[in-house]
Amino acid sequence: MRVLRGVRRSFDKYWYGWAMAAPVVLVMLVLVGYPFVWGAYLSTTNADESNIGHDIGVNHIPPSYKSVGLHNYWDILSGNDGHFYSTLTWTLIWTFVNVFFHITIGLGLAVLLNRKIRFRGGYRLMLILPWAVPGFVAAFAWRLLYNDNGVFNSTLKFFGMHGVQWLAQPTSAKIAVIAVNVWMGVPFMMVSFLGGLQTIPRELYEAAEMDGATAWQRFRMVTLPGLRPVMMTVTLLGVIWTFNKFDVIFLVTEGGPAGTTDILVTHAYQIAFANIRQYAEAASYGVVILSMLLVFATVYRRSQAKLEVQA
Amino acid sequence: MSAATESVQSAEPGRAGRANADAASGKARYSRSTASRTRRSPLASIAIHATLIAASFIAVFPIAWVALTSLKTKDGQWAHPGDFSHLNFGNYSKVLSDTDFVTWFRNSLIVSLGTTVLAVFIAATCGYAVSRMRFPGFRATMWLLLVVQMFPIAVLIVPLYNIMSKLHLVNSFAGLVLVYCTTAVPYCAWMLKGYFDTIPIDIDEAGKVDGLSPFGTFWRLVLPLARPGLAVVAFYSFLTAWAEVAFANTFMQSTDKYTLAVGLRTFVSQFKSEWGLMTAASVMIAIPAGVMFLLVQRNLVAGLTSGSAKG
Numbered sequence: 001m002r003v004l005r006g007v008r009r010s011f012d013k014y015w016y017g018w019a020m021a022a023p024v025v026l027v028m029l030v031l032v033g034y035p036f037v038w039g040a041y042l043s044t045t046n047a048d049e050s051n052i053g054h055d056i057g058v059n060h061i062p063p064s065y066k067s068v069g070l071h072n073y074w075d076i077l078s079g080n081d082g083h084f085y086s087t088l089t090w091t092l093i094w095t096f097v098n099v100f101f102h103i104t105i106g107l108g109l110a111v112l113l114n115r116k117i118r119f120r121g122g123y124r125l126m127l128i129l130p131w132a133v134p135g136f137v138a139a140f141a142w143r144l145l146y147n148d149n150g151v152f153n154s155t156l157k158f159f160g161m162h163g164v165q166w167l168a169q170p171t172s173a174k175i176a177v178i179a180v181n182v183w184m185g186v187p188f189m190m191v192s193f194l195g196g197l198q199t200i201p202r203e204l205y206e207a208a209e210m211d212g213a214t215a216w217q218r219f220r221m222v223t224l225p226g227l228r229p230v231m232m233t234v235t236l237l238g239v240i241w242t243f244n245k246f247d248v249i250f251l252v253t254e255g256g257p258a259g260t261t262d263i264l265v266t267h268a269y270q271i272a273f274a275n276i277r278q279y280a281e282a283a284s285y286g287v288v289i290l291s292m293l294l295v296f297a298t299v300y301r302r303s304q305a306k307l308e309v310q311a
Numbered sequence: 312m313s314a315a316t317e318s319v320q321s322a323e324p325g326r327a328g329r330a331n332a333d334a335a336s337g338k339a340r341y342s343r344s345t346a347s348r349t350r351r352s353p354l355a356s357i358a359i360h361a362t363l364i365a366a367s368f369i370a371v372f373p374i375a376w377v378a379l380t381s382l383k384t385k386d387g388q389w390a391h392p393g394d395f396s397h398l399n400f401g402n403y404s405k406v407l408s409d410t411d412f413v414t415w416f417r418n419s420l421i422v423s424l425g426t427t428v429l430a431v432f433i434a435a436t437c438g439y440a441v442s443r444m445r446f447p448g449f450r451a452t453m454w455l456l457l458v459v460q461m462f463p464i465a466v467l468i469v470p471l472y473n474i475m476s477k478l479h480l481v482n483s484f485a486g487l488v489l490v491y492c493t494t495a496v497p498y499c500a501w502m503l504k505g506y507f508d509t510i511p512i513d514i515d516e517a518g519k520v521d522g523l524s525p526f527g528t529f530w531r532l533v534l535p536l537a538r539p540g541l542a543v544v545a546f547y548s549f550l551t552a553w554a555e556v557a558f559a560n561t562f563m564q565s566t567d568k569y570t571l572a573v574g575l576r577t578f579v580s581q582f583k584s585e586w587g588l589m590t591a592a593s594v595m596i597a598i599p600a601g602v603m604f605l606l607v608q609r610n611l612v613a614g615l616t617s618g619s620a621k622g
Contacts, residue, residue, distance in 0.1 A: 014444070014446035014447060016440075016444060016525045016526070017440045017444030017445075017446030017449070018440075018446055018448070020436040020437060020439060020440035020444070020525075020526070020529075021436070021437045021440040021441060021446075021448075021452050023433040023436065023437065024433050024434065024436075024437035024452075024456075024496055024500055025437075025452060025455065027433070027489065027492060027493060027496065028455055028459050028493060028496075028497070030474070031471065031474070031489060031490065031492075031493045032459050032462055032467070032493050034470070034474060035467040035470035035471045035473075035474060036462065036467060036470075038470040038473070039466065039467060039469075039470050042470075105366075109363075109366055112359055112362060112363055113363070115359065117356070117359060117360070117363075118360075119360075123363045123366075123367055124608075124612075125608060126367035126370050126371050127363075127366060127367055127370050128604070128608060128611065129370050129371060129374065129604070130370050130373075130374075131550075131604075132546075132550070132597075132600050132601055132603070132604035133374060133597055133600065134550065134553055134554030134572075134596060134597065134600055135554040135556070136554060136556055136572055136575070137377070137554075137593045137596055137597050138373065138374075140377070140589060140590075140593055141373040141374060141376065141377045141593065142373055144373075144376065144377060144380060144586065144590070145373060145376065149391070149392070150392065151376060151392045154392040154393060183369070183370070183373070186370075187370070191611050191612055194612045195612050195613070198612070236457075237460070237498070240457075240460055240461050241460070244461070244462075244463050244464070244465075246464075246465045246557065247554075247556060247557075250556075250557075251556070264463070265463045265465050265466070266465070268463060268465065268466045269465040269466065269557075272466060272468075272469060279469060282466055283466065285463075285466060286462075286463045286466035286467065289461075289463045289466075290461055290462060290463065293461035294458065294461065297457065297458075297461070
């Protein structure tokens with residue numbers, strides 16, 4: 001009876017919060033949670049195109065895959081599938097390089113734009129523009145530039161050099177996709193930092209100046225600490241987003257040449273949708289990707305919380 | 312996390328005066344904090360402008376190049392970057408008259424606007440709930456919003472497809488809108504939570520005193536104050552939906568329901584390697600995103616100021 005009353009009381013007290021958060025939580029649980037649980041289950045089976053069960057006309061073919069335990073995970077983590085570790089290495093490089101350039105270029109431009117200069121509005125408009133361009137249009141635009149007869153090669157030839165088959169060689173293709181993603185990602189970081197810069201009280205700069213701090217010292221001692229909260233959020237989100245950045249790779253190189261630019265997500269997608277559809281293996285990749293990001297987010301937030309306490 | 316939120320809130324008494332925190336006051340803060348501190352040497356000014364001009368050029372060039380190429384109408388002229396003869400709008404009229412571009416464009420617009428309205432609404436209610444109300448499950452909700460962004464969505468397409476077909480939402484605009492909400496809402500809610508945190512809680516209390524329900528307070532008092540934040544979120548969800556490829560490819564199955572991203576694919580095989588038409592289509596696809604961008608760009612910085620500042 002008392003329990004019931006307790007439940008009743010907490011319901012009265014909290015139902016507004018629950019009701020307002022419910023639509024989002026519900027949509028997430030149904031459209032992300034359920035598919036994920038299903039995928040996690042599939043990852044312990046040998047499901048593929050041939051045994052998944054489907055309808056041919058009015059006839060329903062029941063699924064005939066069976067459980068294989070953790071075999072798929074063993075296959076991936078032991079390196080038996082022959083792709084995991086090379087793809088993982090490239091995914092880590094891809095993530096690190098991209099986030100590094102997003103943050104440094106974004107921060108640099110934000111600091112410049114935060115000064116009182118002429119045409120600031122115009123610069124800001126142009127610099128944010130790549131954000132407003134739909135991904136597949138941007139990918140197409142860059143493929144036009146990288147084309148064997150594109151602008152880059154014409155420019156090289158104009159200066160008497162040989163053209164490069166940008167997307168046909170592993171190294172240049174990797175540089176090419178990173179360039180595209182840096183181009184697409186900088187505006188978001190820049191705007192976030194611009195926002196963060198405005199929350200730093202001007203008095204701090206004045207005080208620093210009175211103490212005779214140089215511009216560099218002001219940047220290091222006032223700006224950077226002031227940007228810490230923003231930096232933490234955008235680094236966390238940046239890493240998560242870049243790690244799973246499907247569209248740039250998929251639209252610019254389709255993972256080529258020969259899968260060398262495939263990151264884990266696009267590789268998993270290829271497994272699930274190219275040639276023979278290996279649903280179980282793709283699902284295992286999905287679980288592995290999610291686990292790695294979860295570990296990263298937990299460790300990152302812990303370490304940041306510790307820093308905050310020390311500071 | 313909540314402790315950090317509180318400290319940021321109290322660290323900024325200036326925010327308490329944000330009673331009419333609209334774009335204008337955001338701008339006022341913007342210029343105040345950036346007033347020049349020391350006089351710059353002409354050399355420094357030149358360096359700053361040169362950097363910004365170079366960066367702006369890189370930001371705008373790929374798009375400008377596509378726009379320029381779209382005007383080249385001679386066969387194969389796109390492959391000659393230096394050739395600027397035959398510039399006219401031939402490609403545009405071909406795209407508009409010979410393809411279903413207009414239908415796809417309309418479909419994309421329906422889906423994107425639908426996503427924007429739904430995502431902003433439920434993200435705002437959820438963001439408000441986690442910003443103001445400490446209900447059991449509050450922490451779990453915050454984590455959910457972060458974790459959902461880590462899901463390798465491309466891998467979840469197959470199970471998601473199964474659910475959608477059970478709900479009879481395959482090949483329907485409503486289904487696509489729901490799916491896009493799962494990608495747009497977590498970040499939107501997360502960001503709006505940060506924005507609501509900066510709106511003084513006194514406002515809510517004033518609403519309560521005046522006899523408004525919590526939802527009434529949110530709807531009539533807090534939402535109007537959150538306009539910059541809402542603008543950013545609307546922009547983000549519109550672009551998410553407008554630029555999405557993978558889901559649209561899987562879920563939309565009849566030509567009359569195709570969105571631009573899907574339609575364009577049929578278009579590529581139809582006019583093999585006809586880049587002229589692709590460029591014209593790209594420009595037209597980029598226009599609504601550009602319009603949306605111009606509408607909100609003044610709010611972007613003010614909106615992200617507080618929004619991205621914490622997690």
